[in-house]
Amino acid sequence: MNDTVLQDLYRVVLDRKTNPQEGSYTCYLFEKGTDKILKKVGEECAETIIAAKNGEQGDTVGEISDLIYHLMVLMAHQNIPLDAVLGELEQRSHKIGNLKTFHQVDHNT
Numbered sequence: 001m002n003d004t005v006l007q008d009l010y011r012v013v014l015d016r017k018t019n020p021q022e023g024s025y026t027c028y029l030f031e032k033g034t035d036k037i038l039k040k041v042g043e044e045c046a047e048t049i050i051a052a053k054n055g056e057q058g059d060t061v062g063e064i065s066d067l068i069y070h071l072m073v074l075m076a077h078q079n080i081p082l083d084a085v086l087g088e089l090e091q092r093s094h095k096i097g098n099l100k101t102f103h104q105v106d107h108n109t
């Protein structure tokens with residue numbers, strides 16, 4: 001799998017915002033605006049929960065993918081760069097990584 005898939009998808013979503021295209025679902029969401037986008041995020045989140053509770057991994061993967069796509073539409077709508085989220089996650093992984101190392105050292109002494 002291509003490891004730039006999230007960046008590539010976000011680029012397409014941003015492009016739909018600046019270059020509206022006939023028949024584009026992403027453009028339809030941007031046209032509808034904030035409330036519609038938030039409603040879709042909520043729906044996809046609920047559908048993810050239901051699929052996970054049902055234990056069907058394939059369905060859950062599909063719903064998580066729908067959720068990520070709709071979150072990206074929300075991010076683009078609110079001018080949040082993908083790097084802001086990736087950077088936040090990266091920073092957390094460093095903090096938590098440091099914390100783990102600290103606890104391991106503490107535990108062993």
Ligand SMILES: N=c1c2ncn([C@@H]3O[C@H](COP(=O)(O)OP(=O)(O)OP(=O)(O)O)[C@@H](O)[C@H]3O)c2ncn1[C@@H]1O[C@H](COP(=O)(O)O)[C@@H](O)[C@H]1O
Nearest residue numbers: 009012013016021023024025026027040043065066069070
């Ligand atoms: N990843 C996605 C993606 N995931 C889900 N969806 C759409 O999200 C919708 C969710 O389905 P629902 O049944 O919940 O909603 P609906 O009844 O179709 O629509 P609503 O009236 O509820 O909004 C479907 O129409 C899916 O096609 C997506 N649409 C687009 N993309 C990506 O965005 C790119 C650009 O797509 P367009 O904007 O359509 O050109 C595509 O190449 C894909 O990479």
